[in-house]
Amino acid sequence: MEWVKKFYDKQFRLYEEGLTGPNEEHEEILAKIENLASKPFQSILELGAGGGEFAITAAKKGYDVTALELVSSRVDYMRKLKSEHHLIGELEIIEGDFYEIELPKSFDVICYIDGFGIGEDQDQRKLLKRMSKWLKPDGCILIDIYTPWYWAYVAGQEMKIGSKLRKYNFDFIGCRMLDTWFDGEEKVTQSLRCYSPQDLNMLLEDTGLTLLDIKPGGAMDYMTWKYREYVDLDKAMSYMVKLVPAN
Numbered sequence: 737m738e739w740v741k742k743f744y745d746k747q748f749r750l751y752e753e754g755l756t757g758p759n760e761e762h763e764e765i766l767a768k769i770e771n772l773a774s775k776p777f778q779s780i781l782e783l784g785a786g787g788g789e790f791a792i793t794a795a796k797k798g799y800d801v802t803a804l805e806l807v808s809s810r811v812d813y814m815r816k817l818k819s820e821h822h823l824i825g826e827l828e829i830i831e832g833d834f835y836e837i838e839l840p841k842s843f844d845v846i847c848y849i850d851g852f853g854i855g856e857d858q859d860q861r862k863l864l865k866r867m868s869k870w871l872k873p874d875g876c877i878l879i880d881i882y883t884p885w886y887w888a889y890v891a892g893q894e895m896k897i898g899s900k901l902r903k904y905n906f907d908f909i910g911c912r913m914l915d916t917w918f919d920g921e922e923k924v925t926q927s928l929r930c931y932s933p934q935d936l937n938m939l940l941e942d943t944g945l946t947l948l949d950i951k952p953g954g955a956m957d958y959m960t961w962k963y964r965e966y967v968d969l970d971k972a973m974s975y976m977v978k979l980v981p982a983n
């Protein structure tokens with residue numbers, strides 16, 4: 737997992753100029769989470785909170801959010817956003833590693849939006865077990881999972897982000913999406929394990945969690961360069977899962 741800090745710091749710096757803070761996209765994610773949670777809740781733990789756009793959106797609506805993020809540049813940006821927005825709920829920002837951090841609280845909802853799949857299956861299991869410890873007994877965990885079929889299909893796809901080149905690839909042995917950003921001589925790659933719902937069910941064994949619901953996400957069509965917010969599971973780049981305690 738050597739690449740993690742380097743990639744997410746570099747990606748943030750390449751994106752930074754164009755960042756505009758929370759927008760409708762984050763409101764839609766919140767609406768999706770409220771819908772999947774299917775009952776009122778108050779506290780949210782967000783893992784891999786990035787620049788904090790979702791955390792701010794949720795705290796603006798009155799939720800109490802704990803946002804955990806590994807990379808300092810992203811945490812600094814999140815703190816800046818916090819100072820610029822009027823929040824109704826609490827927002828606690830923690831710079832730390834979700835594999836190591838001790839959290840003395842439990843939460844109604846734990847979410848990980850975009851980015852699940854770092855490391856090997858045993859790493860995901862370790863994280864899922866940690867999540868289950870941080871979850872209130874009647875709470876739920878909501879995670880975006882990348883589908884193998886979308887990422888296998890778009891392997892080789894290149895695109896320009898500003899003046900930089902980005903290229904997708906797929907590791908067909910390890911079932912991982914590979915996302916490489918080129919900046920002059922430098923390149924950084926994100927590598928995320930992709931899971932079908934059945935793979936995920938196997939991953940959940942011994943975690944104390946069970947899969948209750950699935951909501952397919954969107955897909956980019958590279959023929960037309962149009963993004964569709966919701967598509968059927970067989971076309972989706974990811975799907976959000978709802979996990980709950982197994983008994």
Ligand SMILES: C[S@@+](CC[C@H](N)C(=O)[O-])C[C@H]1O[C@@H](n2cnc3c(N)ncnc32)[C@H](O)[C@@H]1O
Pocket residue numbers: 740744783784785786787804805806807810832833834835848849850851854
């Ligand atoms: C793909 S980004 C998604 C960011 C944000 N959730 C979003 O949707 O814009 C994944 C995020 O997870 C963070 N991350 C990766 N490993 C982590 C770890 N071990 N502990 C905490 N955060 C981590 C990365 O730094 C990055 O900001």
